[in-house]
Amino acid sequence: MVVIVMSDFDRMLDDFFKNYQDRGMKKWAGFYLSDHTQKIEQEEQQNNKVIKSRPIQTAEEVGMLLFQAFENHLEVDIQLKQVDVNGVIPASIVGFVGGYQQDNVVINDQQIKFEDIKNIQIRTE
Known part of the structure; x- marks a missing residue:
């Protein structure tokens, strides 16, 4: 028979792991990177951005500006x-x-019906 003698440290360590319960993902919640939180804040600002309604233009105005x-x-x-x-x-x-x-205009490979256009502005920037 082999007798194993445990030191006080070994007994404390053994007791700790017998009663240890892992908290899972909760323990990682504080480890977000600063650039990750910055990206999240940017997305929230973009999602909360209020877009102002522009005046309705006539079909002639829309057609002229598109051309x-x-x-x-x-x-x-x-x-x-x-x-x-x-x-x-x-x-x-x-x-x-x-x-x-036909009745569509192509913007960036996306077809948009003329009748769905409310307002168009030519960008000068």
Whole structure:
């Protein structure tokens, strides 16, 4: 028979691990990186950004501005007529006019119906 003699430290260590319960992911909650928290704050600011409603333009105005932007390869900022159930206006569509297809205009490979456009601005920046 082999007798193992344990020191006081070994007994304390053995007792600790017999009663230890891991807290799981709770213990890692404080280890967010500063750039991660900064990214989260930026996303929250973007999501909470209130977009102001712009005036409704006529079909002629929209068509003229789209043609001008297409002809001169200028960037446009398009606000659609859509709103969500809370009355929040979605973010504007920003890009270059790539062409036309029937009743649609192509902005950044995305087709947008002419009738859905509320306001268009040519970006000068």
